Amino acid sequence: MRFIFKTDYGQDINLAKHGGHVFWYGALVLLMVAAPWLFAEYWLAQLTLVLIYSIAGLGLMLLAGFTGLFSMGHAAFLGVGAYTHAVLTNMGVPFPIALACAAGLSAAVGLVVGLPALRVKGIYLGIATLSFGFIVEEVLARWESVTGGNAGIHIKKPDIFGWVLETGDQFYFLCLVITVLSTLGILNLLRSPTGRAFVAIRDSEISAQSMGIHLAYYKTLSFAISAALAGIAGALYAHNLQFISPDQFNILQSIDLLLMIVIGGVGSVHGAFLGAIFLITMPQAIAMIKDFLPPVVGQAPGLQGLVYGLVLIAFVLFEPMGLYGRWLKIRTYLQMFPFYRKGMFKRQKSFQKSDRLK
Amino acid sequence: MKDLLLSAKNLSVRFGGVLAVNNVSFDVKQGEVFTLIGPNGAGKTTVFNLISRIYTPTTGSIEYLGPNGLLKLTEQPPQNVASLGIARTFQNIELFEHASVLHNLLIGRHTHRATGLWQDLFFTAKVREAELKAREKAEEVIEFLSLQHYRDTFVAGLPYGVRKVVELARALCTEPKLLLLDEPSSGLNVEETDDMAFWIQDIKHELGITVLMVEHDMSLVSKVSDRVLAMNQGEMLAMGTPREVQTDPGVIEAYLGSIDDVSSLRRTASGVTSSQEAA
Numbered sequence: 001m002r003f004i005f006k007t008d009y010g011q012d013i014n015l016a017k018h019g020g021h022v023f024w025y026g027a028l029v030l031l032m033v034a035a036p037w038l039f040a041e042y043w044l045a046q047l048t049l050v051l052i053y054s055i056a057g058l059g060l061m062l063l064a065g066f067t068g069l070f071s072m073g074h075a076a077f078l079g080v081g082a083y084t085h086a087v088l089t090n091m092g093v094p095f096p097i098a099l100a101c102a103a104g105l106s107a108a109v110g111l112v113v114g115l116p117a118l119r120v121k122g123i124y125l126g127i128a129t130l131s132f133g134f135i136v137e138e139v140l141a142r143w144e145s146v147t148g149g150n151a152g153i154h155i156k157k158p159d160i161f162g163w164v165l166e167t168g169d170q171f172y173f174l175c176l177v178i179t180v181l182s183t184l185g186i187l188n189l190l191r192s193p194t195g196r197a198f199v200a201i202r203d204s205e206i207s208a209q210s211m212g213i214h215l216a217y218y219k220t221l222s223f224a225i226s227a228a229l230a231g232i233a234g235a236l237y238a239h240n241l242q243f244i245s246p247d248q249f250n251i252l253q254s255i256d257l258l259l260m261i262v263i264g265g266v267g268s269v270h271g272a273f274l275g276a277i278f279l280i281t282m283p284q285a286i287a288m289i290k291d292f293l294p295p296v297v298g299q300a301p302g303l304q305g306l307v308y309g310l311v312l313i314a315f316v317l318f319e320p321m322g323l324y325g326r327w328l329k330i331r332t333y334l335q336m337f338p339f340y341r342k343g344m345f346k347r348q349k350s351f352q353k354s355d356r357l358k
Numbered sequence: 359m360k361d362l363l364l365s366a367k368n369l370s371v372r373f374g375g376v377l378a379v380n381n382v383s384f385d386v387k388q389g390e391v392f393t394l395i396g397p398n399g400a401g402k403t404t405v406f407n408l409i410s411r412i413y414t415p416t417t418g419s420i421e422y423l424g425p426n427g428l429l430k431l432t433e434q435p436p437q438n439v440a441s442l443g444i445a446r447t448f449q450n451i452e453l454f455e456h457a458s459v460l461h462n463l464l465i466g467r468h469t470h471r472a473t474g475l476w477q478d479l480f481f482t483a484k485v486r487e488a489e490l491k492a493r494e495k496a497e498e499v500i501e502f503l504s505l506q507h508y509r510d511t512f513v514a515g516l517p518y519g520v521r522k523v524v525e526l527a528r529a530l531c532t533e534p535k536l537l538l539l540d541e542p543s544s545g546l547n548v549e550e551t552d553d554m555a556f557w558i559q560d561i562k563h564e565l566g567i568t569v570l571m572v573e574h575d576m577s578l579v580s581k582v583s584d585r586v587l588a589m590n591q592g593e594m595l596a597m598g599t600p601r602e603v604q605t606d607p608g609v610i611e612a613y614l615g616s617i618d619d620v621s622s623l624r625r626t627a628s629g630v631t632s633s634q635e636a637a
Contacts, residue, residue, distance in 0.1 A: 009493040012460075013486060185479050192478035192485050193464075193492075200465045203454035210410050211532065212440030212469035221475065227364040267456065 002335070014123025015187055032176055036169040044172055045240075046284070050276045051175040052236045055182050057272030059229030059258050062186060064258070065267040066195065067222040068202030069117050072126045073133025074230055074257045075162055079140055081106045083147055086155040095158040095165075102235040103228040109136075110227025114220035133254050140246035144309040152245030155238050182229055183305030185270060189225075198222055259308065263315050265322025282308070321345075349354040360424060362423065363388045363536055363568050364409070364431075371404055371592075378404045380592040381418070386536070388423075391562055391569040393579050395603070396589035397612055402572040404592075406538050409570070410446050411436040422536075438601035441469040443535035447525045449544065449572075455514045459505060459524050462513060463496040466531030470495075499530045501567075503557060519550045526557065530565070537561065541570035541580050551578055558582045576604065588612070 002012070004018050016022045019247045036044055056078055063072050081102040088098035116128045140147050147153065158165045158174065165171050189195040200208035209215055238244045256279060264275025286307055290298040297303070319326050325345070334342040364635055371379040379401040386392045394402040407413045409420060411434060414527040420431040424442045434442065445466075452463050472488040498510045500506055503523055508516060513524065522542065529537055542558065543551040555578050561567050562582075573579050579586060580600040588595040596606040 009490050009497075010486070012493070013489050088425040129634070136418035188481035188485075189478055192481060192489070193468060193473065194475055194478040196461065196465045197468060199457055200454050200468075206412070206455070207448060208465075209412075209436050210440060210446050211466055211528070212437055214437040215464075324551055 007072070012263040013191060015191075029180075036172060041168060046280055048168070048172045048175050048240060050280045051179045052233050052240060052272075053260065053276035053279055054234035054255075054273045055179055055232045055236070056257055057264065057276050058182055058186050058269065059226040059233070060152070060257050061261050061264075061269065061272045062189075062229070063123075063226035064203060065200040065221050066190065066263060067219065067272065069174060069219065069222065070122070070126050071129040071223075071226070071254075072128040072258065072259070073113075073131070073136070073254050074226075075249040075253035076136035077110060077227040077230035078108045078234035078237060078257075079244075079246070080109050080227075080252065081137055081234030082244050082249070083140060083153075083234075084231070085235035086153055086238045086244055087146060089156050089159070090153070092159075094162075095160045096251075099232060099235050103231045106234070107228035108233025110223040110225075110230075111220050114223030114226070116222060117219050118216050123186075126232075130251070133249075133251060134211075137246050137250050140249065147246070150246060152243055154243050158239050171239060175240075178232060180235065182232065183269065186229075190269070194218075194221070216282040224344070259312055261322075262312065263322055265324030266320075268322070268324040270327075271322050271324040274327075278323065282311075362386075364423070364570070365421045366408075366421050367421070368403070368413050369405065369408060369420070371408065373402075373414045378592050379408070379415075380590075380593050382589070383418075384587050384594075384597065386568060386570055388535075388568055389562065389566060390584040391558060391571070391582050393583040393586045393600075394570070394572045394589060395574070395576075395579060395586055395609075396595070399591065400589040400612075401592040402589055403540055403591075406446065406540055406570075406572060408432075409439075409493045409538060410444065411439050421433045440532055440534075443533070444538065445529035445532040445534035445536075445599060446538035447522075447529050447540055447542065451518075451521050451525055451542040453513045453521055453525055453528070456512065458510050458512055459516070459527075460493075460500075460510060462528050463499060463531045464492055466528040467492040467495060469532055495533070496531055499527045502530070502560070503527050505570075518545050519547070522546060522550070522554070523557075526554075530561070530567075534567060535571060536568045536615060539569060541571060541572055541574065542606055543575045554578065555581050576600075582602070587588060 001016065002020065006012070011017065016025065031038075035047060039047065056074070059077075060071065060074050063074075084105045085098050085102040088101055089095070093101070113129060113132050117125055120128055141150050143149075158171065165174060184298075189198075197208065197213045200211065200213055201215060201218055205215060234249075237248075241248075260275035260279045261271060262275075263278050264273070267273030283304060286304050291304070292298070317320060321328070327346055332344065360386055366382060366384050369379050369382045370377065374490075381399070382405065384392070395404060396402055404413065408415050409431065411431070418432075422431040422442065422444070429442075431439070431442075446502055454465060457465070470492065473482070473485045474549060477485050500509060503526065505520075505523060505527055508520055508524070511520060516524065522545065526539070526542065529539075539558070542554050546554060558569060558571070559582055562569055569582075571583075583600050585598065586600050586603040586611075587597045588603050588606065590612040592609075595608045595612060596603050
């Protein structure tokens with residue numbers, strides 16, 4: 001068990017709260033930097049994909065996990081970012097500018113989608129964003145002069161002002177840098193007044209408002225930031241596959257993103273990363289065990305969907321706090337051994353809220 | 359009046375066919391504790407929601423002495439009310455449940471934020487400085503209400519009585535001029551109610567904050583209030599010192615019913631009332 005002796009309010013503000021954080025996150029950074037020399041090309045590509053999904057996950061986590069607004073059409077923002085970036089890159093725009101435009105346009109679209117969020121809540125917002133996802137997918141498929149329609153478009157290699165990233169290693173580092181910067185940005189937001197306003201809206205709109213928080217501003221802001229991150233992830237996604245088509249940004253992708261943050265742990269930044277790791281490794285794991293299963297089960301179509309569904313149900317039932325919540329419990333168990341109690345993470349039932357004011 | 363802080367003039371609110379508040383007028387002076395009492399459904403909380411701009415009055419207006427002189431509160435958007443110096447608590451506790459007590463108090467500092475989105479995103483030196491200052495203020499309130507023990511506890515795990523205090527603390531963190539307390543003692547035991555009375559007096563005397571509250575516990579009301587307004591069914595019944603209002607015949611009737619009501623409940627000698635005989 002670690003007891004931190006606090007002598008300064010700054011200690012609560014710092015990102016690294018104690019030496020353990022510095023050590024372990026330092027080790028993680030070293031591992032990530034050394035990854036191209038440690039892992040085979042295939043696994044490095046998977047790691048790149050994890051990073052890309054983590055960025056999108058961070059955005060959705062900010063929106064759903066910290067502002068309490070669920071988006072069922074998040075792949076649409078991914079698509080807007082990917083297509084904006086692809087079109088601009090193919091026109092010869094350098095990578096950083098194209099990426100900024102992709103993030104900017106996604107954020108602008110996010111702002112517009114955020115407007116219904118001012119009026120509708122919960123499941124109705126889910127339906128609104130879901131239909132928005134369908135609209136974007138349809139636009140991407142029909143606007144053939146720009147997007148190339150269902151045939152999709154190829155995208156050139158990233159070109160940072162004349163420096164073309166040819167290899168997988170270089171692209172990996174690009175994704176790593178962008179992921180680290182996005183994570184730091186989100187962590188900074190969450191420890192500042194803006195992030196606290198999001199959390200306030202998530203937990204009680206009525207009292208957030210009476211604390212002087214402008215609901216409309218912060219809700220649309222959350223949508224915009226979330227969409228911008230999805231746009232950035234989309235741009236990297238396009239480079240990763242070098243080819244994009246509208247069906248990559250359909251409802252299944254949106255559900256994958258949502259699944260990712262729920263399994264990772266809603267309301268934690270770690271959750272976005274754990275969820276992304278889960279989302280990328282799960283199909284691999286299924287493919288591996290397929291051969292060991294009887295052919296009737298192993299070769300059945302839709303095995304992956306079934307497993308995903310079961311896992312999601314299991315998490316909602318047994319571990320609503322997701323993988324990160326499970327990790328917290330394991331860590332506490334180890335730290336407090338043998339004094340861990342089963343009910344330690346049980347939350348007391350909430351008291352009646354003033355629903356009639358909403 | 360020179361020391362006037364808030365003045366409600368002919369307030370009425372109609373929800374469809376229900377006249378929740380009917381022609382209510384009152385003045386709150388600076389530095390006093392003003393209490394609204396009345397039976398359930400009297401419209402007390404509705405008056406609160408009018409002041410914190412959750413509802414808009416059908417007719418009438420509220421004037422408030424803001425930082426730049428007297429202004430019409432009823433024309434302000436809801437999120438501006440806090441920055442004008444009006445903080446409130448809720449009858450059913452509206453805390454940010456999945457955040458620590460300290461986090462809740464810091465959210466209370468929102469109106470004093472000095473930085474914008476981009477500064478926050480990069481966590482500039484100015485944000486750090488503002489955060490430290492906010493923390494110091496929050497710690498002052500923690501000290502004032504003796505919440506040190508609960509500083510890092512998540513609200514979701516706190517008992518009801520402590521949540522009440524945390525809500526009061528969060529309201530104080532906004533550094534209000536006018537504090538609206540919606541039933542501060544509901545759900546508290548005798549000891550906690552005494553603490554609450556003590557704090558309300560401290561808030562008035564030490565912090566110089568004007569308090570407007572809704573309360574049912576008459577011992578608390580008479581202990582802390584300077585003036586009391588009794589309401590029933592949306593209308594004003596009586597206004598004055600706690601003693602005056604408690605002895606007002608209209609108020610007694612609203613709470614206990616009239617002599618006629620009592621006699622109608624009285625059983626006849628045969629043990630059945632006339633209405634039962636008719637049935």
